Amino acid sequence: MGSNIDLRKYQDVSAIEDAFGKILSGKSGYKPIIERRVDPVKCECGTIIPGDKKFCPTCGKKAERKPTSTKCVKCGNFFEENDVFCGECGAKRE
Numbered sequence: 783m784g785s786n787i788d789l790r791k792y793q794d795v796s797a798i799e800d801a802f803g804k805i806l807s808g809k810s811g812y813k814p815i816i817e818r819r820v821d822p823v824k825c826e827c828g829t830i831i832p833g834d835k836k837f838c839p840t841c842g843k844k845a846e847r848k849p850t851s852t853k854c855v856k857c858g859n860f861f862e863e864n865d866v867f868c869g870e871c872g873a874k875r876e
């Protein structure tokens with residue numbers, strides 16, 4: 783064929799974030815938070831339940847998620863990876 787549009791470059795998440803950042807801020811390198819991080823959780827039956835699933839696909843049990851450590855307990859702001867203090871309220875990360 784040779785006329786297919788190459789979509790592979792759109793699978794690069796950092797490229798997409800960078801593109802969003804340029805739109806939102808007018809400059810490169812700004813990283814908007816476009817989705818909340820939800821960690822996978824292990825079910826009692828041993829199945830790893832992906833972060834976007836609420837129930838175990840193997841046994842149907844509800845996924846028990848503890849509050850994520852990436853979220854500020856005071857104001858609910860999401861921490862960036864290396865943040866020690868909350869950028870919104872100044873609370874220390876737990």
Ligand SMILES: [Zn+2]
Nearest residue numbers: 825827838841
């Ligand atoms: Zn299960």
Ligand SMILES: [Zn+2]
Nearest residue numbers: 854857868871
């Ligand atoms: Zn906070």
